[in-house]
Amino acid sequence: MVVTLVVAFSLWVSGCNWQGEEHRDNLQDGLRIVFQIPVQQTGDPNTVIPKAAVDGTIAVAFSQAMDLCSFTSASFFLRTANGNPVSGFIFHRTTQSYPSGFIIFQPTANLAPDTVYTMTIKAGVRALDGTLLPADYSWRFTTAPPAPANPQTGGPAPAINRAAPLATSPVTCETPAAAIQVDGKVVSAGHINGANYMEFAVARYNAGGGLDTSFSGDGITTVIVGSGNSQALAATVQADGRIVAVGVSSNAENKDFALARYNTNGSFDTTFSDNGNHFVDLGTGDERALAVAVRPDGKIWVAGSANDGAAFILARYNTDGSTDTTFGVSGIVSTPATVSSETSYAMVLQGDGKMVVASKVLVAATQVTVTRYNTNGSVDSSFNGGVPLALPLTVQQASATLAAHADGRIVLVGHSGVGATAQFTVLGYLVY
Numbered sequence: 001m002v003v004t005l006v007v008a009f010s011l012w013v014s015g016c017n018w019q020g021e022e023h024r025d026n027l028q029d030g031l032r033i034v035f036q037i038p039v040q041q042t043g044d045p046n047t048v049i050p051k052a053a054v055d056g057t058i059a060v061a062f063s064q065a066m067d068l069c070s071f072t073s074a075s076f077f078l079r080t081a082n083g084n085p086v087s088g089f090i091f092h093r094t095t096q097s098y099p100s101g102f103i104i105f106q107p108t109a110n111l112a113p114d115t116v117y118t119m120t121i122k123a124g125v126r127a128l129d130g131t132l133l134p135a136d137y138s139w140r141f142t143t144a145p146p147a148p149a150n151p152q153t154g155g156p157a158p159a160i161n162r163a164a165p166l167a168t169s170p171v172t173c174e175t176p177a178a179a180i181q182v183d184g185k186v187v188s189a190g191h192i193n194g195a196n197y198m199e200f201a202v203a204r205y206n207a208g209g210g211l212d213t214s215f216s217g218d219g220i221t222t223v224i225v226g227s228g229n230s231q232a233l234a235a236t237v238q239a240d241g242r243i244v245a246v247g248v249s250s251n252a253e254n255k256d257f258a259l260a261r262y263n264t265n266g267s268f269d270t271t272f273s274d275n276g277n278h279f280v281d282l283g284t285g286d287e288r289a290l291a292v293a294v295r296p297d298g299k300i301w302v303a304g305s306a307n308d309g310a311a312f313i314l315a316r317y318n319t320d321g322s323t324d325t326t327f328g329v330s331g332i333v334s335t336p337a338t339v340s341s342e343t344s345y346a347m348v349l350q351g352d353g354k355m356v357v358a359s360k361v362l363v364a365a366t367q368v369t370v371t372r373y374n375t376n377g378s379v380d381s382s383f384n385g386g387v388p389l390a391l392p393l394t395v396q397q398a399s400a401t402l403a404a405h406a407d408g409r410i411v412l413v414g415h416s417g418v419g420a421t422a423q424f425t426v427l428g429y430l431v432y
Contacts, residue, residue: 035061038141051144059102064127075122091208114145177235189232189245198229216266225249225258226279246289249279255286273321291347328377
Protein backbone atom coordinates (compact mmCIF):
# COMPACT_ATOMS: atom_id res chain seq x y z
CA MET A 1 0.00 0.00 0.00
CA VAL A 2 2.82 2.42 0.88
CA VAL A 3 4.46 1.88 -2.50
CA THR A 4 1.16 2.43 -4.32
CA LEU A 5 0.64 5.74 -2.58
CA VAL A 6 4.13 6.99 -3.26
CA VAL A 7 3.83 5.94 -6.89
CA ALA A 8 0.69 7.99 -7.39
CA PHE A 9 2.01 10.96 -5.47
CA SER A 10 5.44 11.02 -7.11
CA LEU A 11 3.87 11.13 -10.55
CA TRP A 12 1.58 14.03 -9.60
CA VAL A 13 3.98 16.12 -7.66
CA SER A 14 6.69 15.89 -10.26
CA GLY A 15 4.49 18.04 -12.51
CA CYS A 16 2.59 15.49 -14.59
CA ASN A 17 0.22 17.53 -16.69
CA TRP A 18 -2.40 15.39 -18.39
CA GLN A 19 -3.78 18.26 -20.47
CA GLY A 20 -2.88 17.64 -24.08
CA GLU A 21 -2.70 13.88 -23.77
CA GLU A 22 -2.83 12.09 -27.12
CA HIS A 23 -3.86 8.54 -27.98
CA ARG A 24 -1.74 7.18 -30.80
CA ASP A 25 -1.18 3.98 -32.74
CA ASN A 26 2.07 3.66 -34.66
CA LEU A 27 0.81 0.54 -36.45
CA GLN A 28 3.79 -1.59 -35.49
CA ASP A 29 2.83 -5.28 -35.63
CA GLY A 30 2.91 -6.87 -32.20
CA LEU A 31 4.01 -3.76 -30.29
CA ARG A 32 2.23 -0.43 -30.55
CA ILE A 33 2.47 2.96 -28.88
CA VAL A 34 -1.07 3.70 -27.74
CA PHE A 35 -0.70 6.89 -25.68
CA GLN A 36 1.73 9.75 -25.25
CA ILE A 37 2.10 13.03 -23.42
CA PRO A 38 2.67 15.82 -24.24
CA VAL A 39 0.73 15.99 -27.49
CA GLN A 40 2.41 15.95 -30.92
CA GLN A 41 2.72 19.49 -32.33
CA THR A 42 1.68 20.07 -35.93
CA GLY A 43 2.27 22.77 -38.48
CA ASP A 44 -1.45 23.19 -39.18
CA PRO A 45 -2.48 26.70 -38.01
CA ASN A 46 -6.11 25.56 -37.80
CA THR A 47 -5.29 22.85 -35.28
CA VAL A 48 -5.14 24.11 -31.69
CA ILE A 49 -2.61 22.05 -29.74
CA PRO A 50 -2.14 22.77 -26.02
CA LYS A 51 1.42 23.67 -25.12
CA ALA A 52 3.33 21.45 -22.70
CA ALA A 53 4.05 22.59 -19.15
CA VAL A 54 7.72 23.39 -18.53
CA ASP A 55 7.60 21.29 -15.34
CA GLY A 56 5.67 18.48 -16.96
CA THR A 57 6.36 14.78 -17.28
CA ILE A 58 6.94 13.07 -20.65
CA ALA A 59 5.35 9.63 -20.86
CA VAL A 60 4.44 6.96 -23.38
CA ALA A 61 2.29 3.83 -23.06
CA PHE A 62 2.69 0.70 -25.16
CA SER A 63 0.25 -2.04 -26.09
CA GLN A 64 2.27 -4.47 -23.96
CA ALA A 65 4.08 -4.33 -20.64
CA MET A 66 7.61 -3.14 -21.37
CA ASP A 67 11.03 -4.13 -20.06
CA LEU A 68 12.38 -1.02 -18.34
CA CYS A 69 15.95 -2.30 -18.70
CA SER A 70 15.77 -1.68 -22.46
CA PHE A 71 15.09 2.03 -21.89
CA THR A 72 18.32 3.95 -21.45
CA SER A 73 19.68 7.40 -22.27
CA ALA A 74 20.59 5.97 -25.68
CA SER A 75 17.16 4.49 -26.47
CA PHE A 76 14.72 6.93 -24.81
CA PHE A 77 15.82 10.55 -24.85
CA LEU A 78 14.80 14.18 -25.21
CA ARG A 79 16.53 16.74 -27.44
CA THR A 80 16.11 20.42 -28.18
CA ALA A 81 15.49 21.55 -31.75
CA ASN A 82 19.23 22.05 -32.25
CA GLY A 83 20.02 18.57 -30.96
CA ASN A 84 21.19 19.35 -27.45
CA PRO A 85 20.38 16.51 -25.00
CA VAL A 86 18.16 17.09 -21.96
CA SER A 87 19.13 15.28 -18.78
CA GLY A 88 16.53 13.29 -16.88
CA PHE A 89 15.71 9.97 -15.30
CA ILE A 90 13.58 7.11 -16.62
CA PHE A 91 11.09 5.05 -14.67
CA HIS A 92 7.95 2.95 -15.07
CA ARG A 93 4.52 3.41 -13.48
CA THR A 94 1.14 1.71 -13.84
CA THR A 95 -2.37 3.12 -13.47
CA GLN A 96 -5.81 1.58 -13.44
CA SER A 97 -6.48 2.88 -16.96
CA TYR A 98 -3.14 1.61 -18.31
CA PRO A 99 -2.24 -1.58 -16.41
CA SER A 100 0.67 -2.24 -18.81
CA GLY A 101 2.12 1.01 -17.54
CA PHE A 102 3.91 4.10 -18.76
CA ILE A 103 7.58 4.59 -19.50
CA ILE A 104 8.31 8.05 -18.13
CA PHE A 105 11.11 10.51 -18.81
CA GLN A 106 11.31 13.10 -16.05
CA PRO A 107 13.66 16.02 -16.79
CA THR A 108 15.97 16.88 -13.91
CA ALA A 109 15.10 20.57 -14.30
CA ASN A 110 12.26 22.57 -15.82
CA LEU A 111 12.26 22.81 -19.61
CA ALA A 112 12.77 26.17 -21.29
CA PRO A 113 9.53 28.04 -22.03
CA ASP A 114 8.25 28.50 -25.59
CA THR A 115 10.75 25.95 -26.92
CA VAL A 116 10.46 23.01 -29.34
CA TYR A 117 11.62 19.59 -28.10
CA THR A 118 11.75 16.15 -29.72
CA MET A 119 11.27 12.91 -27.80
CA THR A 120 12.75 9.77 -29.41
CA ILE A 121 12.27 6.05 -28.76
CA LYS A 122 14.80 3.92 -30.61
CA ALA A 123 14.02 0.65 -32.34
CA GLY A 124 14.87 -2.34 -30.20
CA VAL A 125 13.21 -1.37 -26.93
CA ARG A 126 11.38 -4.49 -25.89
CA ALA A 127 8.30 -5.79 -24.18
CA LEU A 128 8.55 -8.25 -21.32
CA ASP A 129 7.76 -11.09 -23.73
CA GLY A 130 10.76 -10.08 -25.88
CA THR A 131 8.85 -8.33 -28.68
CA LEU A 132 10.94 -5.49 -30.12
CA LEU A 133 9.88 -2.11 -31.43
CA PRO A 134 10.99 -2.50 -35.07
CA ALA A 135 11.43 1.17 -35.96
CA ASP A 136 12.42 4.44 -34.33
CA TYR A 137 9.53 6.57 -33.07
CA SER A 138 9.64 10.27 -32.20
CA TRP A 139 7.35 13.22 -31.67
CA ARG A 140 7.75 16.95 -31.31
CA PHE A 141 6.13 19.27 -28.79
CA THR A 142 6.38 22.92 -27.76
CA THR A 143 6.45 24.22 -24.20
CA ALA A 144 4.17 26.97 -22.97
CA PRO A 145 5.38 30.60 -22.99
CA PRO A 146 6.48 32.24 -19.72
CA ALA A 147 3.63 33.10 -17.35
CA PRO A 148 2.81 36.81 -17.53
CA ALA A 149 3.36 38.96 -14.47
CA ASN A 150 0.18 39.52 -12.48
CA PRO A 151 -0.22 42.43 -10.05
CA GLN A 152 -2.91 40.70 -7.95
CA THR A 153 -2.13 40.15 -4.27
CA GLY A 154 -3.81 37.09 -2.92
CA GLY A 155 -6.68 36.80 -5.38
CA PRO A 156 -7.90 33.54 -6.88
CA ALA A 157 -6.13 32.57 -10.09
CA PRO A 158 -8.26 33.28 -13.18
CA ALA A 159 -7.95 29.71 -14.46
CA ILE A 160 -6.20 26.50 -13.60
CA ASN A 161 -6.36 22.94 -14.87
CA ARG A 162 -8.17 20.38 -12.74
CA ALA A 163 -6.21 17.18 -12.38
CA ALA A 164 -7.88 13.78 -12.40
CA PRO A 165 -6.39 11.06 -10.19
CA LEU A 166 -3.75 8.89 -11.87
CA ALA A 167 -4.45 6.02 -9.49
CA THR A 168 -6.65 5.27 -6.52
CA SER A 169 -6.37 2.92 -3.59
CA PRO A 170 -9.15 1.10 -1.70
CA VAL A 171 -7.36 1.17 1.65
CA THR A 172 -6.46 3.90 4.13
CA CYS A 173 -3.08 5.52 3.68
CA GLU A 174 -0.58 5.07 6.48
CA THR A 175 1.96 7.49 4.95
CA PRO A 176 0.28 10.89 4.65
CA ALA A 177 3.46 12.83 3.85
CA ALA A 178 5.87 12.82 0.93
CA ALA A 179 8.73 14.95 -0.38
CA ILE A 180 10.97 14.80 -3.46
CA GLN A 181 14.75 15.01 -3.28
CA VAL A 182 16.77 16.79 -5.98
CA ASP A 183 17.97 13.39 -7.24
CA GLY A 184 14.37 12.23 -7.77
CA LYS A 185 14.21 9.95 -4.74
CA VAL A 186 10.93 10.07 -2.82
CA VAL A 187 10.73 10.47 0.95
CA SER A 188 7.56 9.17 2.58
CA ALA A 189 6.59 9.70 6.21
CA GLY A 190 3.84 8.30 8.40
CA HIS A 191 3.61 5.54 10.98
CA ILE A 192 3.70 1.81 11.42
CA ASN A 193 2.15 -0.31 14.15
CA GLY A 194 4.90 -1.40 16.52
CA ALA A 195 4.82 -4.00 19.26
CA ASN A 196 3.35 -1.59 21.82
CA TYR A 197 2.74 1.74 20.07
CA MET A 198 2.36 3.36 16.69
CA GLU A 199 5.86 4.43 15.63
CA PHE A 200 7.07 7.52 13.80
CA ALA A 201 8.28 6.23 10.40
CA VAL A 202 10.22 7.69 7.46
CA ALA A 203 11.02 5.74 4.28
CA ARG A 204 12.89 6.58 1.08
CA TYR A 205 12.28 5.19 -2.40
CA ASN A 206 14.48 5.22 -5.47
CA ALA A 207 13.33 7.34 -8.40
CA GLY A 208 12.55 4.15 -10.32
CA GLY A 209 10.55 2.62 -7.45
CA GLY A 210 11.45 0.31 -4.62
CA LEU A 211 12.87 1.07 -1.19
CA ASP A 212 16.28 2.76 -1.19
CA THR A 213 18.41 0.39 0.89
CA SER A 214 21.13 3.05 1.27
CA PHE A 215 18.67 4.74 3.65
CA SER A 216 18.96 3.14 7.11
CA GLY A 217 19.98 -0.21 5.60
CA ASP A 218 16.52 -1.28 4.45
CA GLY A 219 14.91 1.97 3.24
CA ILE A 220 12.89 2.75 6.37
CA THR A 221 13.57 4.04 9.88
CA THR A 222 11.17 4.08 12.83
CA VAL A 223 11.18 5.48 16.35
CA ILE A 224 8.78 6.13 19.22
CA VAL A 225 8.86 9.88 19.84
CA GLY A 226 7.94 10.47 23.47
CA SER A 227 6.30 7.79 25.58
CA GLY A 228 3.33 6.64 23.49
CA ASN A 229 1.87 6.55 20.01
CA SER A 230 3.71 8.79 17.56
CA GLN A 231 2.95 9.60 13.92
CA ALA A 232 4.75 11.58 11.22
CA LEU A 233 2.30 13.84 9.39
CA ALA A 234 4.55 16.05 7.23
CA ALA A 235 8.08 15.99 5.85
CA THR A 236 10.49 18.13 3.85
CA VAL A 237 14.04 17.85 2.49
CA GLN A 238 16.54 20.55 3.44
CA ALA A 239 18.90 22.07 0.88
CA ASP A 240 21.75 19.99 2.35
CA GLY A 241 19.76 16.76 1.86
CA ARG A 242 18.83 16.18 5.49
CA ILE A 243 15.19 15.24 6.06
CA VAL A 244 12.89 16.90 8.60
CA ALA A 245 9.67 15.16 9.63
CA VAL A 246 7.03 16.43 12.05
CA GLY A 247 3.85 15.03 13.49
CA VAL A 248 2.30 14.13 16.83
CA SER A 249 3.51 12.39 19.97
CA SER A 250 0.89 11.03 22.36
CA ASN A 251 1.12 10.20 26.04
CA ALA A 252 -1.41 9.37 28.73
CA GLU A 253 -2.39 13.02 29.13
CA ASN A 254 -2.22 14.84 25.79
CA LYS A 255 -0.69 15.14 22.34
CA ASP A 256 2.36 17.26 21.47
CA PHE A 257 4.36 18.39 18.46
CA ALA A 258 6.86 15.71 17.39
CA LEU A 259 9.98 16.58 15.37
CA ALA A 260 12.82 14.52 13.93
CA ARG A 261 15.73 15.16 11.57
CA TYR A 262 17.58 12.52 9.58
CA ASN A 263 20.94 12.47 7.83
CA THR A 264 21.04 11.52 4.16
CA ASN A 265 21.84 7.91 5.08
CA GLY A 266 18.73 7.60 7.26
CA SER A 267 20.45 7.87 10.63
CA PHE A 268 19.14 10.35 13.18
CA ASP A 269 20.92 13.71 13.14
CA THR A 270 22.30 13.92 16.67
CA THR A 271 22.98 17.66 16.28
CA PHE A 272 19.20 18.04 16.41
CA SER A 273 17.97 17.83 20.02
CA ASP A 274 20.75 15.43 21.15
CA ASN A 275 19.24 12.22 19.75
CA GLY A 276 17.72 13.50 16.52
CA ASN A 277 14.09 13.59 17.67
CA HIS A 278 11.97 15.11 20.40
CA PHE A 279 8.49 16.24 21.32
CA VAL A 280 7.48 19.79 22.24
CA ASP A 281 4.65 20.56 24.65
CA LEU A 282 3.39 24.00 23.66
CA GLY A 283 1.02 24.19 26.61
CA THR A 284 -2.11 24.56 24.50
CA GLY A 285 -3.79 21.22 25.09
CA ASP A 286 -3.59 18.66 22.32
CA GLU A 287 -1.26 19.84 19.54
CA ARG A 288 -0.60 18.31 16.14
CA ALA A 289 2.15 19.35 13.71
CA LEU A 290 0.73 19.02 10.21
CA ALA A 291 3.06 21.06 7.99
CA VAL A 292 6.78 21.87 7.90
CA ALA A 293 9.14 24.05 5.86
CA VAL A 294 12.83 24.94 6.28
CA ARG A 295 14.30 28.34 5.50
CA PRO A 296 17.70 28.65 3.75
CA ASP A 297 19.25 29.60 7.11
CA GLY A 298 18.12 26.24 8.54
CA LYS A 299 15.32 27.53 10.76
CA ILE A 300 12.32 25.21 10.78
CA TRP A 301 8.71 26.45 10.51
CA VAL A 302 6.00 24.11 11.80
CA ALA A 303 2.24 24.65 11.55
CA GLY A 304 -0.68 22.71 12.93
CA SER A 305 -3.50 22.87 15.42
CA ALA A 306 -3.95 23.20 19.17
CA ASN A 307 -6.75 22.39 21.60
CA ASP A 308 -8.15 19.79 19.21
CA GLY A 309 -8.58 22.31 16.41
CA ALA A 310 -9.79 25.19 18.56
CA ALA A 311 -6.71 27.20 17.59
CA PHE A 312 -4.26 27.53 14.71
CA ILE A 313 -0.63 27.37 15.77
CA LEU A 314 2.63 28.31 14.05
CA ALA A 315 6.04 27.70 15.64
CA ARG A 316 9.67 28.12 14.59
CA TYR A 317 12.76 26.22 15.70
CA ASN A 318 16.47 26.82 15.35
CA THR A 319 18.61 24.45 13.32
CA ASP A 320 19.52 22.53 16.50
CA GLY A 321 15.84 21.94 17.33
CA SER A 322 15.62 24.54 20.08
CA THR A 323 12.76 27.05 20.10
CA ASP A 324 13.46 30.26 18.14
CA THR A 325 12.46 32.89 20.69
CA THR A 326 12.81 35.72 18.13
CA PHE A 327 9.68 34.39 16.41
CA GLY A 328 6.21 35.42 17.61
CA VAL A 329 5.87 35.09 21.39
CA SER A 330 8.54 32.71 22.70
CA GLY A 331 8.70 30.99 19.31
CA ILE A 332 4.94 30.57 18.84
CA VAL A 333 2.14 32.32 16.95
CA SER A 334 -1.20 31.01 18.20
CA THR A 335 -4.56 32.31 17.01
CA PRO A 336 -7.87 31.14 18.49
CA ALA A 337 -10.24 29.85 15.83
CA THR A 338 -13.05 32.29 15.11
CA VAL A 339 -15.26 29.36 14.15
CA SER A 340 -15.68 25.87 15.54
CA SER A 341 -12.48 24.38 14.13
CA GLU A 342 -9.30 25.50 12.38
CA THR A 343 -6.33 23.34 11.41
CA SER A 344 -3.31 24.14 9.25
CA TYR A 345 -2.56 21.50 6.64
CA ALA A 346 0.11 23.02 4.43
CA MET A 347 2.76 25.70 4.16
CA VAL A 348 5.24 26.89 1.55
CA LEU A 349 8.21 29.25 1.78
CA GLN A 350 8.47 32.05 -0.79
CA GLY A 351 11.72 33.43 -2.15
CA ASP A 352 11.63 36.52 0.07
CA GLY A 353 11.45 34.42 3.23
CA LYS A 354 7.76 34.92 3.84
CA MET A 355 5.62 31.88 4.65
CA VAL A 356 2.24 31.05 3.15
CA VAL A 357 0.02 28.80 5.26
CA ALA A 358 -3.24 27.09 4.26
CA SER A 359 -5.76 26.03 6.89
CA LYS A 360 -9.05 24.14 6.92
CA VAL A 361 -11.81 25.99 8.71
CA LEU A 362 -15.15 24.45 9.62
CA VAL A 363 -18.07 26.85 9.33
CA ALA A 364 -21.48 25.93 7.90
CA ALA A 365 -19.38 24.06 5.33
CA THR A 366 -15.64 23.54 5.14
CA GLN A 367 -13.48 26.24 3.60
CA VAL A 368 -9.77 26.86 3.09
CA THR A 369 -8.07 30.01 4.31
CA VAL A 370 -4.66 31.20 3.09
CA THR A 371 -2.51 33.59 5.15
CA ARG A 372 0.98 34.94 4.59
CA TYR A 373 3.39 35.65 7.45
CA ASN A 374 6.45 37.88 7.70
CA THR A 375 9.76 36.41 8.85
CA ASN A 376 9.11 37.51 12.46
CA GLY A 377 5.77 35.70 12.63
CA SER A 378 3.51 38.71 12.12
CA VAL A 379 0.74 38.58 9.52
CA ASP A 380 1.76 40.13 6.18
CA SER A 381 -0.68 43.01 5.64
CA SER A 382 0.32 43.30 1.96
CA PHE A 383 -1.40 39.96 1.28
CA ASN A 384 -5.18 40.34 1.06
CA GLY A 385 -5.01 43.25 3.49
CA GLY A 386 -3.72 41.02 6.27
CA VAL A 387 -7.02 39.11 6.37
CA PRO A 388 -6.99 35.34 5.70
CA LEU A 389 -8.04 34.71 2.11
CA ALA A 390 -11.08 32.43 2.34
CA LEU A 391 -12.24 30.01 -0.35
CA PRO A 392 -15.63 28.39 0.27
CA LEU A 393 -15.63 24.70 -0.57
CA THR A 394 -18.07 21.85 -0.69
CA VAL A 395 -18.72 19.88 2.47
CA GLN A 396 -15.90 17.49 3.43
CA GLN A 397 -13.36 19.23 1.21
CA ALA A 398 -10.00 20.07 2.78
CA SER A 399 -6.61 21.39 1.75
CA ALA A 400 -3.78 18.91 1.47
CA THR A 401 -0.62 20.65 0.27
CA LEU A 402 0.83 23.78 -1.30
CA ALA A 403 3.44 24.31 -3.99
CA ALA A 404 5.09 27.48 -5.23
CA HIS A 405 5.89 28.51 -8.80
CA ALA A 406 9.06 30.51 -9.45
CA ASP A 407 6.93 33.55 -10.36
CA GLY A 408 5.22 33.58 -6.96
CA ARG A 409 1.98 31.81 -7.77
CA ILE A 410 0.79 29.28 -5.23
CA VAL A 411 -1.02 26.06 -6.12
CA LEU A 412 -3.27 24.56 -3.48
CA VAL A 413 -3.98 20.84 -3.87
CA GLY A 414 -6.80 19.15 -2.01
CA HIS A 415 -9.56 16.61 -2.22
CA SER A 416 -13.32 16.70 -2.40
CA GLY A 417 -15.90 14.18 -1.26
CA VAL A 418 -15.42 11.25 1.06
CA GLY A 419 -14.75 7.53 0.77
CA ALA A 420 -14.91 5.97 -2.67
CA THR A 421 -16.11 9.25 -4.23
CA ALA A 422 -13.11 11.32 -3.14
CA GLN A 423 -11.34 13.18 -5.94
CA PHE A 424 -8.26 15.32 -6.33
CA THR A 425 -8.95 19.02 -6.63
CA VAL A 426 -6.44 21.67 -7.72
CA LEU A 427 -7.13 25.27 -6.72
CA GLY A 428 -5.05 28.24 -7.85
CA TYR A 429 -3.94 31.32 -5.97
CA LEU A 430 -1.81 34.22 -7.08
CA VAL A 431 0.37 35.14 -4.11
CA TYR A 432 2.88 37.98 -4.29
